Amino acid sequence: MLRQLKLTLNISRWIFMPWQRQASASSSQVPPFLAPISDDVIVDYEDPDYLPLPEYPVRPNEPLETRKQRLLYQSRKRGMLENDLLLSTFAAKYLKDFSAEQTAIYDQLINGVSNDWDIYYWATEVKPTPEEYNTEIMKLLKEHVKNAERVTRFRQPDLT
Known part of the structure; x- marks a missing residue:
């Protein structure tokens, strides 16, 4: 190097x-x-087996309405269009009716996972969902992804 x-x-x-x-x-x-390089010393360090990810901060004193607004924003700005569309339409449809416990579960789902592709593959049932994320919210998200009503989802819903 x-x-x-x-x-x-x-x-x-x-x-x-x-x-x-x-x-x-x-x-x-x-x-x-x-020109030939003779005085070089090649230094190669061992790569770690994993990259440590920071823990997602728990916000115990966050008001429910503030948490729902934050989750609505985070559902719309995921970094990959597929999840932007799926999660923003899901949040627009269900988030306003979630209880505090359901909101906490949804928060853990979208912010506890380090890779957005995992959420996408679990929601579309391409990969099995790990037990810790296989909650009522994930089941509701899977039903939403199946789109039984055949709703067109080409863009994110408007903010109201």
């Missing part, structure tokens, strides 16, 4: 600093980044 970095820096200097190129061209016809 250090060798690549040194090579990249040498190429950058050669391209973007022509006065150095002229000075080195007079002493040698070979560009300095093509």
Whole structure:
């Protein structure tokens, strides 16, 4: 990796600093980044088996209405269009009627999972849902994804 970095820096200097190129061209016809590198030491570190993810902060004193507004926003801004459409339409339809406990479960579902693709695959039943996320909210989301009413979902619902 250090060798690549040194090579990249040498190429950058050669391209973007022509006065150095002229000075080195007079002493040698070979560009300095093509010259053999003998004093390099390759350092390679072990990669960790996993990347530690920060814990999702629990907000015990958050008012229910504030939590629902936050979850509505987070359902609309997921980072992948598929979940934006599924979760925003789900939240628009069901979130306003959720109890405090159901809201907490939904919060844990969309914010406790580190990968949005997992939520998508579980909701579309491509992959089995882990037991900790197989809740009444996930079952409701799976029914919503099946779209028995054949509702067109090309865009997110308007905010009211």
